Structures are given as structure tokens and as C-alpha cells.
Amino acid sequence: xxxxxxxxxxxxxxxxxxxxxxxxxxxxxxxxxxxxxxxxxxxxxxxxxxxxxxxxxxxxxxxxxxxxxxxxxxxxxxxxxxxxxxxxxxxxxxxxxxxxxxxxxxxxxxxxxxxxxxxxxxxxxxxxxxxxxxxxxxxxxxxxxxxxxxxxxxxxxxxxxxxxxxxxxxxxxxxxxxxxxxxxxxxxxxxxxxxxxxxxxxxxxxxxxxxxxxxxxxxxxxxxxxxxxxxxxxxxxxxxxxxxxxxxxxxxxxxxxxxxxxxxxxxxxxxxxxxxxx
Amino acid sequence: xxxxxxxxxxxxxxxxxxxxxxxxxxxxxxxxxxxxxxxxxxxxxxxxxxxxxxxxxxxxxxxxxxxxxxxxxxxxxxxxxxxxxxxxxxxxxxxxxxxxxxxxxxxxxxxxxxxxxxxxxxxxxxxxxxxxxxxxxxxxxxxxxxxxxxxxxxxxxxxxxxxxxxxxxxxxxxxxxxxxxxxxxxxxxxxxxxxxxxxxxxxxxxxxxxxxxxxxxxxxxxxxxxxxxxxxxxxxxxxxxxxxxxxxxxxxxxxxxxxxxxxxxxxxxxxxxxxxxxxxxxxxxxxxxxxxxxxxxxxxxxxxxxxxxxxxxxxxxxxxxxxxxxxxxxxxxxxxxxxxxxxxxx
Ligand code: SF4
Ligand code: SF4
Ligand code: FES
Numbered sequence: 001x002x003x004x005x006x007x008x009x010x011x012x013x014x015x016x017x018x019x020x021x022x023x024x025x026x027x028x029x030x031x032x033x034x035x036x037x038x039x040x041x042x043x044x045x046x047x048x049x050x051x052x053x054x055x056x057x058x059x060x061x062x063x064x065x066x067x068x069x070x071x072x073x074x075x076x077x078x079x080x081x082x083x084x085x086x087x088x089x090x091x092x093x094x095x096x097x098x099x100x101x102x103x104x105x106x107x108x109x110x111x112x113x114x115x116x117x118x119x120x121x122x123x124x125x126x127x128x129x130x131x132x133x134x135x136x137x138x139x140x141x142x143x144x145x146x147x148x149x150x151x152x153x154x155x156x157x158x159x160x161x162x163x164x165x166x167x168x169x170x171x172x173x174x175x176x177x178x179x180x181x182x183x184x185x186x187x188x189x190x191x192x193x194x195x196x197x198x199x200x201x202x203x204x205x206x207x208x209x210x211x212x213x214x215x216x217x218x219x220x221x222x223x224x225x226x227x228x229x230x231x232x233x234x235x236x237x238x239x240x241x242x243x244x245x246x247x248x249x250x251x252x253x254x255x256x257x258x259x260x261x262x263x264x265x266x267x268x269x270x271x272x273x274x275x276x277x278x
Numbered sequence: 279x280x281x282x283x284x285x286x287x288x289x290x291x292x293x294x295x296x297x298x299x300x301x302x303x304x305x306x307x308x309x310x311x312x313x314x315x316x317x318x319x320x321x322x323x324x325x326x327x328x329x330x331x332x333x334x335x336x337x338x339x340x341x342x343x344x345x346x347x348x349x350x351x352x353x354x355x356x357x358x359x360x361x362x363x364x365x366x367x368x369x370x371x372x373x374x375x376x377x378x379x380x381x382x383x384x385x386x387x388x389x390x391x392x393x394x395x396x397x398x399x400x401x402x403x404x405x406x407x408x409x410x411x412x413x414x415x416x417x418x419x420x421x422x423x424x425x426x427x428x429x430x431x432x433x434x435x436x437x438x439x440x441x442x443x444x445x446x447x448x449x450x451x452x453x454x455x456x457x458x459x460x461x462x463x464x465x466x467x468x469x470x471x472x473x474x475x476x477x478x479x480x481x482x483x484x485x486x487x488x489x490x491x492x493x494x495x496x497x498x499x500x501x502x503x504x505x506x507x508x509x510x511x512x513x514x515x516x517x518x519x520x521x522x523x524x525x526x527x528x529x530x531x532x533x534x535x536x537x538x539x540x541x542x543x544x545x546x547x548x549x550x551x552x553x554x555x556x557x558x559x560x561x562x563x564x565x566x567x568x569x570x571x572x573x574x575x576x577x578x579x580x581x582x583x584x585x586x587x588x589x590x591x592x593x594x595x596x597x598x599x600x601x602x603x604x605x606x607x608x609x610x611x612x613x614x615x616x617x618x619x620x621x622x623x624x
Contacts (some may be wrong), residue, residue: 008390009535009548013354047464053347053354053544054537075624094354096347241561243535243551246390250532250553253580254566255501256587275505275579277566 008246011096012052014039017071018091019122022158023151025078026123027087028063031095032071039097042066044107044130045237045265048099050074052089056082059260062100063125065133072097073157075126101245103265105131105209107138114207115143119220121193121212122151125158127237127264128211136170140227142171145170146202150178150193154186176200178260194219204228210236214278221268231269238271238278256278281444281455281462282469288324290441291461292316292369298457299403302336302367304329313368324370324437327413328598332528333375336368338382339400340525341549344394344535348543357543361397368456370407370435371429374418374596378528379404380430381596384589385531403450406431410479415599415611417488423596426479438475444515465473488612493582493593495619501583505575514574516607521552523601523610524577529594534557553577578614 019135025100033039042048042062051057058080064073078087086095089179105111116135120128137144147167157177168175178189178196189196193216202208210220217236224234240252240259247261255274257263266274295301296316305314306321309542313327313336314320332573348355379399386395409425419427428434432451437441444462446455457463483489496504520565524530534551551558553576559567567573585594601610 006390007358007393009392009394010358011356012415019581053349053546054539058535093352096354096356238563240566241559242307243533246391247388248385248531249534249548249551249559250580251551253553253576253584256584275502277572277576 008098009244011049011098012039013094014050014072014093016089016093016095016102019089021157022075023161025087026075026156026158027078028073028075028125028159029086029095030071030073031097032092037069038072038165040100042072042100044103044134045104045127046130047102047243047245047260047264048072048074048097049101050082050086051086051096052093053081053096055085056080057096057243058082059101059245061130061237061264063126063129065130065137067134067137071103075123075129077123083144099245101260102263103261105265107131107134110211111135112141113181114142115205116145117143117202117206117208118145118149119193119197119208119210119212120147120149121216121220122156123158124212124216125149126211128209129159131209132167133183136167136173139171143172144171144199144206146176146200146206147174148178148193148197148200150180150191152180154179154183154188192216194223198223198226202227204230204233206233206243208234231272232267234268235265236268236271237265279446280465280468280472281458282465283442283444283458283462285437285440285442287461289322291319291458294459294461295367295369295454295457300364301369302366303369313371314536316369317360321540324407325411327409327411327416328372328374328600330526330600332526332598332600333368333371333451334376334378334382334528334531336366336402337379337395338386338531338533341547342394344546344548345545346545347429355454361393362425363401365401365403367403367405369405371404371431372409372598373406373423373425373430374416374421374598375528376428376430377418377421377596378424378598381529381585381589381592381594382531384592403433403454404431405433405435405454408434408476408479409483410436410475412479412486413599414487415598415602415612416483416486416597418597419483419486419489420491420493421593421595421597426476436472436475437471438471441471443469443528474588488597491521491612491615492620493615496615497586497591499619501566501579501587504583504618505579509614510571510575513609513614513617514569516569516609517554517570517574517600518606519556519570519573520555520606521554522604522606524554525550526600526604528596528598528600529581530577553580574609581611582615582618 014031020028243249247258252259301316346357386392432448581594
């Protein structure tokens with residue numbers, strides 16, 4: 001007999017209950033199980049395969065924190081067939097989910113008790129938000145929180161209301177926002193994320209979590225190393241095309257690793273052990 | 279225990295086995311030999327060394343339905359597929375193909391277990407046909423396979439002269455032997471004719487042109503050095519990216535998942551895919567393997583370096599020789615091994 005509970009390729013149904021327009025091309029979808037609550041448990045940084053059958057299936061970071069038992073959230077950028085579709089749906093639409101997949105930021109391991117420096121670019125805030133919220137919900141377990149977040153324009157900053165209304169008020173937390181080019185209504189910092197990080201001169205007394213476009217990650221990593229950070233103090237996430245999510249279809253293979261199973265979270269010294277194919 | 283049956287009586291045995299469960303064996307159809315279900319009219323070809331397609335289809339078919347969905351308005355219903363339960367026999371798979379199942383097991387039976395694969399694997403009884411007459415392209419001996427006395431599958435058979443010898447290795451094998459009943463004649467000791475045939479075959483295997491490649495020469499190199507080796511540029515130049523090598527390969531396991539709208543619902547299928555195709559890693563914002571060089575390198579790095587890194591040194595090749603026969607530009611596994619430093623010792 002087929003034991004569907006353990007057949008990882010068979011998804012469960014999730015109901016979209018709320019859709020937030022974050023930026024011109026990013027929406028955040030709130031999903032609950034038809035029975036109420038989250039569809040499955042996850043850890044910060046883990047991903048799920050989200051699908052509209054007939055349209056497609058793709059891997060997305062679960063952006064809500066595991067501490068949230070009521071719903072899961074996915075911040076999704078419009079960039080292809082499935083995401084175009086998702087951007088057209090309305091609350092009440094069902095989707096399918098399978099997961100959780102991949103590893104996670106070691107929030108109960110190497111990150112515990114440490115100062116955390118989050119550096120995000122654009123939609124790269126998606127995998128970070130889960131950890132940021134987790135750290136804020138377990139505030140006593142972590143030291144200082146520094147969050148550097150940048151986007152092309154002010155309109156492209158995802159989660160901005162949440163950042164301005166909640167994150168900045170969290171104890172012992174600094175939020176640094178930046179946009180690439182000046183805009184009339186923007187009185188904050190202007191400049192690319194890696195340059196801003198250099199300007200801010202962080203002490204290498206924290207663990208850095210860096211997510212964003214590959215080019216941003218590359219320059220940010222260089223900036224951090226220059227400031228005295230060791231590669232073992234920096235975590236990032238990789239993104240490759242995925243199909244199965246469980247290390248079998250071969251698609252996300254890079255060196256001896258499968259990003260869907262052994263990633264998406266990698267410590268930067270681990271990346272040195274992989275070929276440069278990401 | 280060894281049994282024997284005269285080859286002229288083999289049709290009777292096959293008929294009996296086929297009556298008890300589905301029996302699949304090499305059958306000639308339109309000039310090509312592939313595994314097919316036994317029928318009284320089937321042109322059985324146990325003499326042919328390797329089928330054109332590998333035997334992986336039995337457990338990992340080229341296409342299969344994973345799950346179905348009913349869509350009503352905004353509602354989605356998920357329908358798990360019915361898993362079949364009937365047992366079947368793979369009769370006459372070669373040692374290399376049977377060894378490939380063990381390599382595929384490492385992928386599909388590792389956590390989380392692939393239920394589709396596992397189900398078929400559980401239902402199958404495997405009869406391995408020892409290779410007494412290998413082809414020039416065979417090089418399984420390099421991968422720790424003993425083609426003459428394979429310890430692979432549930433039953434091993436040898437065809438020598440007018441006799442087929444039969445040895446059961448497992449409980450499933452015993453059960454199949456029992457089905458043969460009086461047609462399989464038990465022998466008190468290993469017959470001289472079989473030993474002689476095996477010795478003769480060993481001498482042939484010893485002389486195979488690619489029988490003694492030096493794989494150690496590759497394993498001992500640092501992966502980075504292999505990755506950066508100029509041979510990828512050189513060998514990939516002629517590669518057409520046709521993917522034939524991956525389709526015929528018994529250990530290639532990459533797949534794609536696709537949905538089909540039937541009008542009444544959506545069927546989700548998986549089908550073989552190939553790392554040799556540019557679409558394989560194409561993403562909305564770019565492709566990490568931009569040219570055929572990277573794709574070509576990936577296929578061989580995976581089999582010769584990455585898979586061994588993860589699986590206790592096991593290579594993901596069984597030396598079946600299919601890619602040697604099928605690559606339209608003759609850029610195959612043996613060439614890669616040789617260029618990477620694995621030329622014959624002697
Ligand atoms: S790489 Fe070639 S020789 Fe090796 S198992 Fe695959 S098809 Fe056979
Ligand atoms: S190596 Fe040969 S068979 Fe494989 S994709 Fe290239 S041309 Fe086709
Ligand atoms: S998505 Fe299939 S191996 Fe990673």
C-alpha cells in the first residue's frame with residue numbers, strides 16, 4: 001500500500017489566506033493548512049516546493065518564522081511562468097506544498113548566543129526574514145542584531161512596513177537600509193550593499209548571514225573578510241534550479257553537494273570545497 | 279546449490295515462470311534486443327550480451343505518473359497513485375546492469391526513500407546472466423564486478439554449450455527455483471563443464487581492450503585538479519549534447535517533473551532528463567553551466583568524482599559499454615577515463 005505520509009513527492013494542499021503587495025514585483029503569500037495552522041514544521045532557512053498544478057512547481061524560502069504556528073509565508077518575486085501566475089491569484093486560492101526541504105541556519109547551534117549581522121539584497125531578505133523573526137522571538141538567546149538591507153529603489157524594499165514598525169523597535173537591534181540610487185522621497189542611505197557594509201565598519205565579533213544576488217554576495221563577502229571576518233563566521237544561501245527537492249533528480253548538484261538537500265545554507269568556508277558553478 | 283536444465287527445455291521453464299508472474303527478458307524486436315514481457319511468440323535472446331536500453335527502466339521508467347490533482351475552482355484535491363503489488367521477474371540481466379541497481383539504490387532508497395522506485399524494487403526477482411562471451415566494449419571488471427561468477431541478483435545463470443546452469447543466491451531466488459520444479463535438476467557438485475566455461479571466459483575477459491583501466495589514477499587526484507583539467511575543453515568540443523549517453527546509461531538517474539492538463543485534472547509525471555541539455559540548469563536569471571564544456575564535465579565529474587566522494591569511493595559507472603556504442607561522436611566514458619590518466623597499466 002502506498003503510504004502517502006512518507007511519499008515526499010506527494011504534496012499537501014495549502015490555502016492562500018492573504019496576499020501582501022510588497023514591491024512592484026514581490027508579493028508575500030500567507031498560506032494555511034485547510035485544517036488550520038501551518039502545513040508542516042520548518043526551521044529558519046528551510047524551503048518548500050510550492051505549486052499550482054498544471055502551471056509549475058518551484059522551490060521558495062519559507063519566510064515566516066518557525067515560531068509562527070498560525071501560518072506560513074512566502075515572499076515571491078515575479079520572474080517566470082509559475083511566479084507570474086502566483087502574482088495573479090487572489091486569497092482563497094489553494095496551492096500545493098511539499099517540504100520542508102534543505103538545511104537551515106544553525107539558530108540553536110553555532111548562532112546561539114552570538115551577535116548576528118544580517119545582510120540582505122533585494123529578494124534576498126526572504127530567507128533572512130525567517131531567522132530575523134526567530135531571533136527576535138527568542139531575543140534573550142542572541143546578542144546584538146544588526147540588519148543591513150538594500151534594494152534597487154525604496155519601492156523594492158520587501159517587508160518595509162514590518163521593518164519600520166517592528167524590527168527597529170526590537171531591543172539592541174540596528175537596522176540599516178540603503179537604496180542603489182538617490183530618490184526624492186528617500187532620506188536614508190544611498191549606495192550598494194557591499195559599500196554600505198564597508199562604510200559601517202562592523203566588528204568581526206558577530207556571525208554574518210548574507211543573502212541576495214550572487215554578485216552582491218561576492219562583494220559583501222570580500223568586504224567582510226577585509227574587516228577581519230573569518231569565512232567560518234559567514235553564512236549564505238545558494239540558489240539553483242530544482243525539481244525534486246530531495247537530492248535525487250540531479251538538477252541542483254554542485255560538486256558532491258545537492259543544494260536542495262545539503263543547502264541552501266552554506267558556511268563560506270564550505271563553498272571553497274565546491275566548484276564555482278553557482 | 280547448482281541446478282541445470284538443457285537449453286532445449288528452457289522454453290518450458292520460461293512458460294512456467296511466466297504463468298506464475300510477469301517474466302521480462304531480452305527479446306528481439308525489429309532487429310533490436312530489449313527487455314520485454316515473455317509471450318509464447320517472443321524471440322528470446324539470452325545470448326546477446328547487452329540490451330540496447332539498460333535495465334534501469336524496470337525500477338526507474340522513462341516516464342511515470344507521480345500524483346494527480348483535481349482542480350475545482352480554487353480548490354485542489356491531491357490524489358496519490360495506486361501502487362501496484364504484482365511480483366515480476368527480470369530474467370537474464372547482465373552483471374553490470376544488476377550492479378547498476380545497487381548504485382541506483384544508493385540514490386533512490388536513501389532518505390527520503392523514493393516510494394515508486396522502492397515499490398518496484400521490492401516486487402522484482404532478478405536472474406543475473408553471467409557473461410561468458412563479453413563484447414569488445416565491456417569494461418565492468420574495472421568496477422569490481424565479476425562478470426563470470428557474479429554475486430549479484432537473486433539467481434545467477436550460465437549458458438554453456440547445450441546446458442543452462444542455475445544458482446540461487448537469496449530467498450527470492452529459492453522461491454523462483456521452487457517454481458521451476460522438476461525442470462531444474464539439482465546437482466550434487468559444481469559440474470566440470472561449468473568450471474571450464476568459466477575459466478575460458480576469464481581468459482577472454484582478461485584480454486578485453488578496456489579491461490584494465492587505471493581508475494586509481496583518477497581517485498588519487500585532487501578533485502579541483504580534475505575539474506580544471508584541459509581534457510574537458512578538448513573532449514567536449516565534439517559533444518553534440520544529444521543526451522544519448524545519459525539515456526542508455528544504467529546509472530544515470532537525473533529526472534524532470536512535469537504537469538499535464540488532461541482537461542479533467544492535472545497529472546504530474548516524472549521523466550528522464552539529461553545533464554547534457556542546456557535547459558537542465560537554466561533558471562530565470564541565468565545558467566550556471568553556460569557551455570557544453572561545463573555540462574559534459576558535470577556528467578563525468580559526477581560519475582568519477584562526486585558520486586565516489588559521497589558513496590565510499592564507488593564510481594557511478596558499471597562499464598556496460600553502452601555509451602561507447604551509442605555516442606554519435608565516440609566521446610565516451612573510456613575515453614574520458616583514459617585522458618584523465620587512467621590508461622591501461624600494460
Ligand atoms: S557511463 Fe557508459 S559504460 Fe558507464 S555505465 Fe553509463 S553507459 Fe555504461
Ligand atoms: S557525449 Fe556523445 S552521446 Fe553524450 S551527449 Fe555528447 S554527443 Fe551525445
Ligand atoms: S532538486 Fe533534485 S537533486 Fe536537488
